Amino acid sequence: MDFSLAREQELLKKMAAQFAENELEPVAAEIDETHTFPMENFQKMAKLGFTGIGVPKEYGGVGGGAVDEVIAVSEFAKKCMASAATLSIHLITPHILTQFGTEEQKEKYLPRLTKGGEVAAFALTEPGAGSDAAGVQTKAVYDAERDEYVLNGTKCFITGGSRASVITVFALTDPSKGTKGLSAILVEAGTPGFTVGKIENKMGLRGSETAELIFEDCRVPASNLVGKPGQGFKIAMQALDSARIGTGAQGVGIAEGAIGLSVKYMKERIQFGKPIAALQGLQWYIADMATKTEAAKWLVYHAAYLHDSGKPFTMEAAMCKMNAAENARFATNLALQIHGGYGYMHDYPLERMYRDAKITEIYEGTSEIHKVVISRAVLGK
Ligand code: CAA
Numbered sequence: 001m002d003f004s005l006a007r008e009q010e011l012l013k014k015m016a017a018q019f020a021e022n023e024l025e026p027v028a029a030e031i032d033e034t035h036t037f038p039m040e041n042f043q044k045m046a047k048l049g050f051t052g053i054g055v056p057k058e059y060g061g062v063g064g065g066a067v068d069e070v071i072a073v074s075e076f077a078k079k080c081m082a083s084a085a086t087l088s089i090h091l092i093t094p095h096i097l098t099q100f101g102t103e104e105q106k107e108k109y110l111p112r113l114t115k116g117g118e119v120a121a122f123a124l125t126e127p128g129a130g131s132d133a134a135g136v137q138t139k140a141v142y143d144a145e146r147d148e149y150v151l152n153g154t155k156c157f158i159t160g161g162s163r164a165s166v167i168t169v170f171a172l173t174d175p176s177k178g179t180k181g182l183s184a185i186l187v188e189a190g191t192p193g194f195t196v197g198k199i200e201n202k203m204g205l206r207g208s209e210t211a212e213l214i215f216e217d218c219r220v221p222a223s224n225l226v227g228k229p230g231q232g233f234k235i236a237m238q239a240l241d242s243a244r245i246g247t248g249a250q251g252v253g254i255a256e257g258a259i260g261l262s263v264k265y266m267k268e269r270i271q272f273g274k275p276i277a278a279l280q281g282l283q284w285y286i287a288d289m290a291t292k293t294e295a296a297k298w299l300v301y302h303a304a305y306l307h308d309s310g311k312p313f314t315m316e317a318a319m320c321k322m323n324a325a326e327n328a329r330f331a332t333n334l335a336l337q338i339h340g341g342y343g344y345m346h347d348y349p350l351e352r353m354y355r356d357a358k359i360t361e362i363y364e365g366t367s368e369i370h371k372v373v374i375s376r377a378v379l380g381k
Pocket of ligand 1: 234
């Protein structure tokens with residue numbers, strides 16, 4: 001067993017940490033306040049290769065795999081959770097195309113979505129299909145005469161949907177077949193019949209836009225189908241398995257960030273004539289936060305290792321995501337408590353981190369859904 005990172009991964013970690021400190025942290029409070037998605041930061045991420053992680057170099061990527069994604073995403077989340085989420089969720093579509101795309105799709109889209117600095121989105125969720133992903137109602141009817149799919153339906157809560165130039169949309173191509181009638185279809189921004197609806201006003205993660213996407217007789221070439229007709233549910237589930245490792249990394253990063261801020265504050269803040277770091281009650285908070293975060297980190301890295309080794313990792317991805325999310329809320333809550341009244345104030349980052357951490361228990365599958373996935377695996381159902 002070897003728990004150490006490769007030399008290139010150490011360098012990646014250093015680069016991601018520097019980028020997060022220099023470019024993400026300075027705008028984190030502002031983008032939360034103004035609820036804006038900093039497109040220029042996304043393009044800087046692209047320039048440095050972060051948006052190409054896990055994509056082969058011949059298509060504009062930088063190679064690497066899930067471990068590399070965990071490194072970058074967790075470093076970003078230490079300083080700006082919204083930016084970490086933006087990268088992590090963007091990567092879903094390039095990874096789907098790398099695994100399931102045709103040669104033509106890879107050549108057409110991957111360079112744009114990696115070094116090209118264009119955003120991608122993953123559109124599965126609908127008003128009536130959240131945890132029950134099989135409840136998708138959006139339809140894609142094949143028009144043989146024009147060799148096109150005609151999409152009708154509405155997607156909701158789509159991260160980056162309003163900024164994306166390419167969206168992987170899950171739609172029923174054969175509604176009579178249930179999950180086996182669901183397909184993955186690429187839709188480009190600007191396609192007639194596709195409009196962006198409501199941008200959600202969220203509790204946290206406000207530096208990332210969450211949008212409603214509306215498809216009304218939206219025609220796309222049949223060549224935009226990813227994989228085979230009816231393969232969409234499996235593509236979505238496999239993509240979510242991988243993406244959940246990224247969400248686990250977000251949870252670990254934000255917890256590490258909260259610990260870092262708490263340690264600094266505890267050494268500076270004087271009460272009862274000494275730094276509050278001398279108070280045993282708060283020392284024990286730090287011990288709990290550090291231990292649980294270390295455990296969460298290794299569950300995430302283990303799932304990423306299994307992913308990169310080509311071994312099954314569905315259960316481990318669910319475990320690492322559920323655990324890291326729970327710990328993100330735990331650690332940001334205690335960090336806020338350590339900061340007392342200052343932690344509750346908008347001028348300090350803790351209240352933002354507390355709000356941001358909560359989403360990790362909800363998106364990319366709720367903690368309850370992960371218990372379904374884990375228990376099914378353990379019980380062999
Ligand atoms: N990998 C490959 N195939 C899988 C799979 C996996 N992880 N999980 C299920 N499948 C396959 C099954 O093998 C089955 O195939 P067969 O019919 O050939 O046997 C098929 O898919 C149906 O599986 P289930 O019967 O298990 O399906 P289910 O309806 O019981 O659903 C579920 C399972 C795990 C609950 C699933 O619905 C689920 O993951 N729900 C949560 C959805 C989710 O995470 N949504 C988040 C969306 S993205 C987001 O949050 C925000 C964003 O912007 C990114």
